[in-house]
Every structure is written in structure tokens, then in C-alpha cells.
Amino acid sequence: MNHLWLNGEILTTDTARIDPSDRGFLLGDGLFETMAAWNGAVSALPAHYARLAQGAEFLRIPLGHSCSDVSTACRHLLEANHVESATIRLTLTRGPGPRGLLPPSSPAPTLLLTAAALPPQEQPPLRLITASIRRDENSPLSRIKTLNYLPGVLARIEAAEAGADDALMLNHQGFVAEASAANILVRLGGQWFTPPVAHGALPGIRRAELLKNRVREAPIMPAQLSQAEGIFTSTALALRPVIEIDGHPIPQCPPPN
């Protein structure tokens, strides 16, 4: 998929240019969403857009595009790549700026949409390790999906170096927060639980869907995971079973939806 959508234009990935003074590049000053498009339609687009808009308001980045604009942009992106289904990543930054932290008084935000293949529907179960790097549940930034993603990157690297597929991240209090880029669902006593946002869990779009029905929020201590009847990671793209954490086997069960 060698075409992307950048500030209203369809361009090839090898010619599209991000300005070296873009604050997304220089300061991680922006947000993103990862979405699944199936048969030409983006799943849960209004929910993704609402989270993006909420994050943009918190960061004072003028979004400047309606949900309908984003929907049209996604359609153009899929058409340009001659696909109907894809993983679509939306990146919004505050755009170029002069040196320093203070945003320009009239920012010209950058909006980028890129497409990649959807992950296979059936993926092997995940082996996790517990990362040494923690989620900062005390920061309001843990509630929005920002470009400040180094804790997740470090956790993922730590997992790879340990021969694992992904990492479980705890918060500073020692409670389970999430995986490196996914929420965590844990089955205990026949009921599914997921860590609260106040514990450092990103308010995931699929997580919100699951909380309407079969999953409840609850604090989860790492020690409880050894009693789990099943564990899944949850993203907009997939629910994936966890088969092992830090070398300890996790039972397999059907997912909660």
C-alpha cells in the first residue's frame, strides 16, 4: 500500500514529505488512532474520532476536520491503494513551529493517514513478559493516545529481547495497566475484568465496547494473573489470546465477545 493521505492530498509514500520543523517529529506533539477498515468502512470511526477530538482539545491542537472529513479521507486512502480492507493509522500533530516549546499562535496542524495490511484474523497466542518500564497512571497523558509512545516502545523491545511476543505493563503502584499497545482482559471466577483508566489503561475503543456488556473494570494485581481462566489482549484490530506470562502458562478459553 504505497499511497497515503497527507493534509488533503493523496501522495505516494516515497514522495510525501513531513516538514523537519513539524512538532510531531521534534516534540512528539500530537496524537494518533489505529483503525480497522473492512469492506470500505472504518469500524467504530465515530468513537475513534471522539477520542481524537478529546485528545486534541486537551492538547489545544485545532483538529480542523469533521468526522465526515476523516471518513472521506479514509475512503480516498483505500481507493488510492486499491483495497477495501486495511489498518488505517491517523496521525495528528500540531504541525510546524519555530524553536522552543511554545506552540505557534496560529498552528497549521499535520493530518496524516496511512494504510497497511490488516493482521491475519487468526493469530497465534501471545507469550508476554512483565516489562520493567511502567505506565504513568498519574499523568493525564495516559488517558489520551499521544505520540509520546516511548514507554510502549521500550516495553516491546524488552519483550523481544526476552524472546516474548509482547509485554505486560504495570503502573507505578504495581497494578496491571495494559500491554505495550493493547488493553488487557482477564477472566477470573467466570467474569471478565480489565484494568481501570485510573490505573493507566488507555481508554481503548474496543475496550469501551466490551465494557457495555461482558467485561467489567477492576484493579488487577499481577499475582491474580496466575489464577486467570483466560487472558486476551484487545485492540481496535484484534482480540488475541495470551498463552504465557513470564514463563507461567495461562489457560485458553473463548474470548469475551
Add this chain to the structure above:
Amino acid sequence: MNHLWLNGEILTTDTARIDPSDRGFLLGDGLFETMAAWNGAVSALPAHYARLAQGAEFLRIPLGHSCSDVSTACRHLLEANHVESATIRLTLTRGPGPRGLLPPSSPAPTLLLTAAALPPQEQPPLRLITASIRRDENSPLSRIKTLNYLPGVLARIEAAEAGADDALMLNHQGFVAEASAANILVRLGGQWFTPPVAHGALPGIRRAELLKNRVREAPIMPAQLSQAEGIFTSTALALRPVIEIDGHPIPQCPPPN
């Protein structure tokens, strides 16, 4: 100053291109240094390079350039801009990558050097407010100068919205950590103090110089600031006096060097 140095090439700022798949742009996956060049020489370049190399090792980003390489690149940057003195920002990212957090097995890091005017030698004293966003002293990322700079950006925005020049950032325990992008020096009982790195202070290059002589590390509670005999912010570019914090006047005194 309309020329920059990007991966070995001198380019104009309006033609230089950051790849949209650069992990610096997508994930804040990188580091930076801000340095002062005077009469063609970069101040404390070995110290900046050592901090960069330490951060790159922690993030597992292959730096791929010696201190001498960076020195040469800075010289070319100054020459291309026909200046002898400038603020030079160095940005190192892990470079382009496929979708997801896992770094490519053979990353091609991006190294960018840009130049801007040095700030005036004499600058007016700063009025600070205490930011609501905190420094995460528990994270190892608070010890290195990463592109995950949103806490500082938010603090700086909060200051601007309150009509102040900059923000004081506390850590999660409530101790003074630093300003939005500068260390803090506080004179108490005739002695200069600066918060320890363990309290969320970035290990600043000028801070390290000052610690060799006239400044000591000590925990600083916000309440102590009202007894200060003088307060300065400290960066590689300047020491600046603080004249007010949250509306309370701070006495003026000479800087500690």
C-alpha cells in the same frame, strides 16, 4: 538560517524531507540535544554527545556518528548558514519503520541538525507559574532527553495561558523537578541548590558544570521557594533570573557562575 544538515547532507529547510514513516514522527522514538555555538565552536559538545550516546544506548538506537562527526556536521551547518554563532538542535530518531512498536531489525536512524539565532545575552527575568502537569521522576525516561516532550509542552502552554513566561514542574511526590525545558537553581541560606535527577530533573549539561563548583543537589519543596534569596533557570543557552512564582515576588541576585 534556512539550511539544515540531514543525514550527511546540507539542504534548505523548505526542501528537506522527513519520511512519514519515521518513528520519531510516529512514536516520539528518539532523542535531542540543544547546543550553543559561539564563534564557530559548539559549547560543551563532548558532554552533549555523551548524554546523547547514553540515551541512544538506553533506547537501543544505533548512533552511528562519532563526536568528531557531529562536530564536523555542526561546522558545515554553521558555514551553510553563513553564521559563527547559533542555537543548534540535534535530533536523533530510530528512523523509518513498518507499522507497530517493534523496531526494524536494521534501523536506519535519522540525524537532523538545525540552526536558529541564539537568544539575546540579556533577557528579562521570568515570571513562572506552577504547572498542573508533573514530571514522572519514577521513569528512566526522565533521565534522558527524549522526543516525548508533551509534559513540557503542556506546562509551557499552561504558563502562556496564565500570562506567565514559563512553568515550574513538580514531580509526583510534590518536590520541585525543573522548568518546562530548563533546570532550576535556588539560593537558600547563601548556598545554591538544584533538584536531584532522582526527583525528575533532567541531567542538564550546564547543571553538571555548576554542580562541580557552586551548586549542590538537594530536594526542594515548593514552600521553600518563598524563602529563596534568588532563583535562576539553567539551560545550555542561558541562565535566566526568575522574578516571580505564582504571583509571589522572588528576590534578585547574581547568578551562580
